Amino acid sequence: MSDAIAEAVAEALGVGAVSCDAVGGGCVAEASRVGLADGRRVFAKRLPDAGAGVLEAEADGLRELGEVSARLGAGDRIATPGVLHAGANLLVLEWLELGGPRVGDATWGRRLAAFHRASAAGSHAGYGADQDRPLGATPQDNRRLHDWPTFWRDRRLVPMLDALGAAGRGGGLVDRGRRLAERIPEILGGADETPCLLHGDLWSSNLGSVGGEPVWFDPSPYTGSREAEFGMTRMFGGFGPAFEAAYREAWPLPDPDGFDRRVGVYELHHHLNHLLLFGEGYRAGCERRMARLLRG
Template identity: 30%
Template sequence: MPRFPASTDISQSLAEVLGQDIQLDTWQSVSGGSIHQAWHVHSQCGQQFFVKTNLANKYHTLEAEYLGLQTLHDHISPENPLHIPKLYTLASNEQYSWLILEYIEFGQQTPASQTALGQGLALLHQQTAPQFGFEADNVIGENLQTNGWTKDWLSFWAEQRLGTQFKLAAQHGFYNSLQDEAEQLLSLLPQLLQGHQPIPSLLHGDLWAGNAAADTKAKPFIFDPAVYYGDRECDLAMTTLFGGFSADFYAAYNHVYPLDNGYEQRKDLYNLYHILNHANLFGGGYIGQSQSMMQQLISQVS
């Protein structure tokens, strides 16, 4: 089986971390990612790794993922049943960049794994910061996600979430079709978030079903984060956007960390960010869906 062109440099970067000679000699392409190439890699000694590769100019996207995973690792308490893939190294050469992680063999999601996932996410959300934001900007898909520290949640959501997506829409040439709804929605945000004062919780940030899994022992894992400190309802809202999370997951979450009143009314406001991001990434029907969501949100308070 052919090796990745930079396999020698990638092997060397891993050897430096492990403190031993290692040769990654079997490379099997893994499907599922839309931004990076993903590989299930074996060493000559039978060790297994998960490697993400891209061109050197995409190093920043892998760096953002590395920092997000490291942050999640650092804040997972010993009693938390949720797991984060082990990080080995992040590196690049003149042509390519790569991220080496623990290889996890996925199994079937079960009621037990969904329960543990809900419990673990609730415990993760109890890790907090003084302000909303993160120590660095990162990416959501391939789009920039700004994370400047902000004391006020309403301002953070208006400026660094919805506002950045509206700016991207202008760059992509379709903001004019959304402008009336966008301006009206931003003016109504104080009413949509009235009385809601969340604490800044540590979020996965991109928690759809494709970024959560269970291994063959039903141990839950989350990966591919877009980490920041925000309203925990944002993570919960996104789990409903594309499905894949069971009633066991939600019951377990609420048992550990019950959601605040009004979550159902705020859920679409938080998911609008991701639909706008999809519109900026893929265009098509997501543009109309964004407009419809804004119209529905406006109708709630106008």
């Protein structure tokens, strides 16, 4: 048992810990399943070197996702783990016993569309969020703007290029990225700019099922164009054609002819982030996608 994590959880919840086992928790945090003296099990994420407010911001993001989902009928919801404690270095969540029947791609597509549509029904103060939330270990500037292409250029693409340059991983890719940045208003001009709450890091390792019902976790939420969500779903695959087909059927997207190019911009962002975090294995993919966007 990891004494440090078990003791931190026990202190945070006021209940003794009787077991602590390491589990997968992403690339930047130490994650554990902790058994409590009262019979519960909880998920604990420990980030000793977390920046100010990182884990609290993750907790708030989970609550935001949960609040939107709660407005939906049972057949449209995507569940999130409940937040039990959020502190500077420790996040404790309800334990989800993942497994059971797999949630099909069409179900994920329909429920994501329902979630986006429900979130769009609220009032919004612009694209972004009230808190900065990292994407993996990469800081993200969520200060709000009222124009979507400007938000993507100034809060996503350009800061990513700056980070790559500062890390010595840019080279000609950064120069080409700055040319692409000049064209972002043109490329994203046909996007659906309805402000929606996005999960922000939507790929298969951040999704699961409990008893055949979909759940998601480890988000980086902000308000944006719903099309940006597809950048990550396309990056690693894992979703078949039924996913996007069901989404479009539930809530059609405008300007379908320009959709793939716009999603290419969003997918490039995640490839650039992986180049920044994990190194040269992602460079070739970044180069191909950058060249395709500049040619288009």
